[in-house]
Amino acid sequence: xxxxxxxLDHYENPRNVGVLDKDANNVGTGMVGAPACxxxxxxxIQVNDKGVIEDAKFxxxxxxxxxxxxxxxxxxxxxxxxxxxxxxxxxxxxEELELPPVKIHCSVLAEDxxxxxxxxxxxxxx
Amino acid sequence: xxxxxxxxxxxxxPVDKRVAEKMAKYLTLEGDFGNAASRSHxxxxxxxxxxxxxxxxxxxxVGADPREIVWTSGATESxxxxxxxxxxxYQKRGKHIITMKTEHKAVLxxxxxxxxxxxxxxxxxxxxxxxxxxxxxxxxxxxxxxxASIMHVNNEIGVIQDIQSIGVICREHKIFFHVDAxxxxxxxxxxxxxxxxxxxxxxxxxxxxxxxxxxLYVSRKPRVRLEAQIHGGGHERGMRSGTLATHQIVGMxxxxxxxxxxxxxxxxxxxxxxxxxxxxxxxxxEVVINGDxxxxxxxxxxxxxxxxxxESLMMAISDIAVSSGSACTSASLExxxxxxxxxxxxxxxxxxxxxxxxxxxTEKDVDDAISLVREKVEKLRDLSxxxxxxxxxxxxxxVQWAAH
Numbered sequence: 001x002x003x004x005x006x007x008l009d010h011y012e013n014p015r016n017v018g019v020l021d022k023d024a025n026n027v028g029t030g031m032v033g034a035p036a037c038x039x040x041x042x043x044x045i046q047v048n049d050k051g052v053i054e055d056a057k058f059x060x061x062x063x064x065x066x067x068x069x070x071x072x073x074x075x076x077x078x079x080x081x082x083x084x085x086x087x088x089x090x091x092x093x094x095e096e097l098e099l100p101p102v103k104i105h106c107s108v109l110a111e112d113x114x115x116x117x118x119x120x121x122x123x124x125x126x
Numbered sequence: 127x128x129x130x131x132x133x134x135x136x137x138x139x140p141v142d143k144r145v146a147e148k149m150a151k152y153l154t155l156e157g158d159f160g161n162a163a164s165r166s167h168x169x170x171x172x173x174x175x176x177x178x179x180x181x182x183x184x185x186x187x188v189g190a191d192p193r194e195i196v197w198t199s200g201a202t203e204s205x206x207x208x209x210x211x212x213x214x215x216y217q218k219r220g221k222h223i224i225t226m227k228t229e230h231k232a233v234l235x236x237x238x239x240x241x242x243x244x245x246x247x248x249x250x251x252x253x254x255x256x257x258x259x260x261x262x263x264x265x266x267x268x269x270x271x272x273x274a275s276i277m278h279v280n281n282e283i284g285v286i287q288d289i290q291s292i293g294v295i296c297r298e299h300k301i302f303f304h305v306d307a308x309x310x311x312x313x314x315x316x317x318x319x320x321x322x323x324x325x326x327x328x329x330x331x332x333x334x335x336x337x338x339x340x341x342l343y344v345s346r347k348p349r350v351r352l353e354a355q356i357h358g359g360g361h362e363r364g365m366r367s368g369t370l371a372t373h374q375i376v377g378m379x380x381x382x383x384x385x386x387x388x389x390x391x392x393x394x395x396x397x398x399x400x401x402x403x404x405x406x407x408x409x410x411x412e413v414v415i416n417g418d419x420x421x422x423x424x425x426x427x428x429x430x431x432x433x434x435x436x437e438s439l440m441m442a443i444s445d446i447a448v449s450s451g452s453a454c455t456s457a458s459l460e461x462x463x464x465x466x467x468x469x470x471x472x473x474x475x476x477x478x479x480x481x482x483x484x485x486x487x488t489e490k491d492v493d494d495a496i497s498l499v500r501e502k503v504e505k506l507r508d509l510s511x512x513x514x515x516x517x518x519x520x521x522x523x524x525v526q527w528a529a530h
Binding site: 003008011014017019031032033034035036037038039040041042059060061062063064066067112116 | 509
């Protein structure tokens with residue numbers, strides 16, 4: 001069971017590692033997973049007044065596939081509207097990264113993370 | 127292609143060249159390929175001679191009589207034979223067995239099977255350093271206890287149990303005492319002439335012998351009887367039928383003989399290297415050694431780098447071959463049951479790496495491993511939200527996680 005090339009790439013060259021100001025009104029923060037499961041993802045998005053995601057950052061505690069899934073997600077959401085971002089399905093992540101069955105849950109967690117970030121954003125607006 | 131540096135000696139070991147050379151002489155037409163049970167001709171006698179010699183070599187390393195050594199296909203089979211063998215033979219005396227939660231699956235799964243067949247098993251918790259509290263053991267003994275199975279050295283954390291003391295208690299209560307010594311033989315001194323142990327499992331592939339080969343020590347004084355688990359010809363005094371694999375047996379004998387000569391010196395060298403490896407991490411923050419440091423086999427270093435997940439670290443340090451107690455590296459999503467039994471938090475269990483070094487490990491290997499691991503742990507901590515939270519002073523045990 002060697003590591004997938006794309007997963008390794010995201011690990012070697014992770015995109016958008018970092019932190020955004022979680023208190024800012026245009027930043028949504030999603031933290032999902034649990035240390036007990038060995039997977040914790042924090043995904044943050046920064047939205048402009050047109051509702052377009054202009055920046056995204058992540059930090060992940062988890063295996064290579066978890067890191068890659070969240071890294072990929074931050075790449076994908078940039079430039080999308082919040083609604084478009086909430087449409088992203090974990091299966092697209094699985095396909096792109098060629099995740100084996102035992103790692104599918106990592107992609108599910110990434111999908112949960114972006115939804116949690118969007119929810120957080122919406123709760124600030126409302 | 128440059129292969130990774132091997133630091134997973136507890137998983138398996140390469141066969142020593144001297145062992146492989148000996149083994150090769152027992153395979154082809156030009157060699158001694160005969161069946162050791164062929165009593166009537168030269169080919170059988172040659173094979174039988176080789177088997178007898180190997181039996182003495184194995185017995186010699188552990189202070190046993192050669193007649194007390196039963197050949198098996200490995201320590202897993204030896205564990206099965208010992209535990210099922212005793213349980214079934216002596217079940218009229220009682221049906222209670224004592225073991226530990228940290229035992230190898232070969233013992234635990236065998237006990238589970240016996241539970242399905244009507245036996246009762248008590249699985250004792252270790253102390254947080256992995257050792258068995260002798261009073262906890264005493265308290266678990268019942269009138270109907272017939273067998274205790276406690277491993278000598280644990281495969282994950284390398285801790286050494288006090289089998290002398292446990293054995294004395296077993297003798298007092300007339301309980302059979304089985305010890306899985308797969309990880310200890312050839313590394314820790316064993317003298318069955320003086321140890322109060324009735325059965326002991328050995329493996330060849332953990333000390334530079336071939337895979338698929340092991341043995342079970344079955345005491346003659348006091349006499350221990352077993353119900354055989356494999357039937358068909360009555361080999362090994364009726365305890366384990368099947369044509370003896372001469373080349374495998376010769377391999378195991380040779381490996382044990384080498385261990386007998388080289389164990390002391392090799393142990394010193396390996397301990398030095400292992401301590402050097404540990405030194406290389408000792409000034410890092412949030413690093414925990416799993417299992418007692420003193421009562422530990424020389425080659426093992428099981429270490430948790432907090433807030434960094436084990437599999438991601440293993441991927442990052444793929445230039446070294448090691449094991450992790452992380453769930454991601456097992457087929458289930460649960461972390462190592464051994465580390466959980468020590469009372470480790472989930473984060474620490476998921477963050478563990480087991481380095482196990484051996485005969486062919488060099489100082490350069492260790493130094494390269496240190497710099498690689500340090501670099502990657504730092505990189506992964508930069509990636510870790512848990513590390514951020516720790517740095518901010520948040521107590522992770524108080525956080526409400528949104529797990530799915």
